[in-house]
Amino acid sequence: MQIKLANAPCSWGIEFSDNPANPAWQTVLDELADAGFKATELGPLNYLPTDATTLSDALKSRGLELIAGTIFKHLHDPERRQEILDYTRATCEVLKPQQGSYMVIIDHVSSPRTDEAGQPATATRLSDAQWDEMMTTIHLVAKICQEYDVMPVLHPHAGTYIEYRDEVDRAMADLDSNLVKLCVDTGHSVYAGIDPAELIRQYGKRVAYIHFKDIQAQVLEQVVNDGVDFYTAIGQGVFCPLGQGCVDFDAVRESLQSVGYSGWITVEQDVDPTKDNSELENARESREFIEKSMVGRMSTNT
Numbered sequence: 001m002q003i004k005l006a007n008a009p010c011s012w013g014i015e016f017s018d019n020p021a022n023p024a025w026q027t028v029l030d031e032l033a034d035a036g037f038k039a040t041e042l043g044p045l046n047y048l049p050t051d052a053t054t055l056s057d058a059l060k061s062r063g064l065e066l067i068a069g070t071i072f073k074h075l076h077d078p079e080r081r082q083e084i085l086d087y088t089r090a091t092c093e094v095l096k097p098q099q100g101s102y103m104v105i106i107d108h109v110s111s112p113r114t115d116e117a118g119q120p121a122t123a124t125r126l127s128d129a130q131w132d133e134m135m136t137t138i139h140l141v142a143k144i145c146q147e148y149d150v151m152p153v154l155h156p157h158a159g160t161y162i163e164y165r166d167e168v169d170r171a172m173a174d175l176d177s178n179l180v181k182l183c184v185d186t187g188h189s190v191y192a193g194i195d196p197a198e199l200i201r202q203y204g205k206r207v208a209y210i211h212f213k214d215i216q217a218q219v220l221e222q223v224v225n226d227g228v229d230f231y232t233a234i235g236q237g238v239f240c241p242l243g244q245g246c247v248d249f250d251a252v253r254e255s256l257q258s259v260g261y262s263g264w265i266t267v268e269q270d271v272d273p274t275k276d277n278s279e280l281e282n283a284r285e286s287r288e289f290i291e292k293s294m295v296g297r298m299s300t301n302t
Helices: 027-034 052-062 078-098 130-147 166-174 186-190 198-207 217-227 228-237 249-258 278-296
Strands: 003-008 040-041 067-075 100-105 151-154 182-186 207-212 261-266 299-301
Touching: 003 067, 003 278, 027 278, 040 261, 052 067, 052 078, 067 078, 067 261, 078 100, 100 130, 100 207, 130 151, 130 166, 151 207, 151 228, 166 198, 166 278, 182 198, 182 217, 186 207, 198 207, 198 249, 207 249, 217 228, 249 278, 261 278, 278 299
Parallel strands: 003 040, 003 261, 003 299, 040 067, 067 100, 100 151, 151 182, 182 207, 207 261
Antiparallel strands: none
């Protein structure tokens, strides 16, 4: 089994393309490459250049590939469906010339779920009708991705309406397994009370893409107990460099081996871009952790 390591703009705090606190995209790509990674995700559309030649030149000059795009939209709101579908097609138009392989599909963080992250027993749930509308939107997003030969992968995410294990299982049952695959994010799984190693074993070959993220148990306990919203929790440092938190990466590695996973693992550490986060140092530490803890156990190609 061989894995390849990437990082993503969210590790530099890039959640929204128009945030004035965002660092320059050139800085993000420079530091991502300097940290020893060979690939990146697109991040929010219009953060990185969308012109094919400009983007290709920017990536190639730094020895980077573009492997994935992201749909981070209010999938649960049917009134936004056309906007979401238009965004999907525009993102695919950027991915295709760069041979991007994946589209990470995430319901957007929204109230009241953002204040209920990590609280599966009491969190507000969608009605059956609302859930069905969300599944319809995801299906249509996935069909557009299929037109561009981009693999759609559903990403359960804290503070959204697809976060907890029952919601993950329901979505996987409702969506065509030949069309929509699963992206397991280790940090968001732990945030939601899910064992990521068990989730990988459960869905096996349907797990087509992986995000490695670590989480500080003490901070997580505090923000969940206090009902702190997801973005405030990020600012309080709930996520940390790999190996410095509570995710059991040995168990995750064993599960990946057991299902024969081979492909990209993207490192992420969500941060608040208004704070001094030492992004380059953190990214380098995370890469070194993977290499030290997994080389010889998993074959890595950075």
